[in-house]
Amino acid sequence: MTDRFVVVGAGTMGLGIAYVAAGAGYEVELVEVDAGRAGAARETLGGLWDRAVARGRITEAAAGQARARVSVRRELAEVADRPDVLVEAVPERADLKRRVLAAAEERRPALLGSNTSSIAIGELAGALAAPERFLGLHFFNPVWAMALLEVVVGPATAASTTDAAVALAGRLGKDPVVVRDLPGFATSRLGVALGLEAIRMVADEVASPADIDKAMVLGYRHPVGPLELTDLVGLDVRLDIARTLQAAYGDRFAPPPLLESMVARGLLGKKTGQGFYRWEGGVRQ
Structure with missing residues (x-):
């Protein structure tokens, strides 16, 4: 069965996460409610792969395979149940993130993460029924070039969830640091x-x-x-x-x-x- 990776939000960070996940072999579903950003997402990602090919960082064949692994959705409801990873990458507002995460949890992902860079994971977890499967996955811009992934462990995050996030970092080519849940993290x-x-x-x-x-x-x-x-x-x-x-x-x-x-x-x-x-x-x- 093919591994599935869902990214919610096609802004700068969401596109970067989708790009890296597709390059790591995941079937990526990129969810964006804004029609303009959704329409431009594939073109923007295509430009990233074109530049990577031009710079000799990836072959044309590998770039084509990665492109084919990305699909764009307009609603979370269009995403099939039980993806392996689901990462929320919407703007840095706690109320918006809580709404998105509550809807994302309904898709029953094995690992649920937020790309928040400052909001406490414990605060966001209050919207969830299973906070033990949730933690922070803080990527850095540009995602394809930055080696760091900050793994933020919330008060209810299970040890197995942290282990899965560290393993995910390795598959994505990232070097993780594990930090405690305080606003702003490290x-x-x-x-x-x-x-x-x-x-x-x-x-x-x-x-x-x-x-x-x-x-x-x-x-x-x-x-x-x-x-x-x-x-x-x-x-x-x-x-x-x-x-x-x-x-x-x-x-x-x-x-x-x-x-x-x-x-x-x-x-x-x-x-x-x-x-x-x-x-x-x-x-x-």
Whole structure:
């Protein structure tokens, strides 16, 4: 029987997870209720495989096989029961995630995960009948290039579920870290703190975004600076996470006014073509 992997949400992270899962041999069902994103999903994924072939990272035959393993659904109700893995990758809002996870559980997946980057797994598990089969599966952008998978163990997560998630990481070519369930976990708590301070530095005119990023890349060996990373993740996503962490830990995670202003103006980073940098064709200018 073919292994099945369901991804709910065809945004940046959902598409990346679907891409990696298809490459690992899963039959992937990508669920997206938005007609525009659903319609563009296969084309976007196809572009990822085309670029991988052009760069010699995958053969044309392997890319064709991976493409054929992906199907797009408009509703979770269209997904057959008992997939091996189901990962929720919808926007970072607890109420939305709880609704999606409750509907996802009805499909009776063997392993149910949330790609949340900051919301407590215990909070999300309150919507579930079987929280022991649920945990956090926090992937990183771009999913196909980032080796890390943060496995977040909730209060009710069974040891067998954690073991299954670690095994899944290996099959997807990821290197897992297992962390306890606290808002922000390990990576977002540290990464957002750095990103918010970098944004405050831009507002204070300490240096240009490019020079702030350059300082962290050359001085601390970060692969990418905190402001470019914010553009890649999405300023709206960073804002949602900051608000979640502010509620949990206080005003040290208060979003800077500059971040709130940029989001309000639709300057969300790479996905809109303008953030701390200008982007054209997905390339930083």
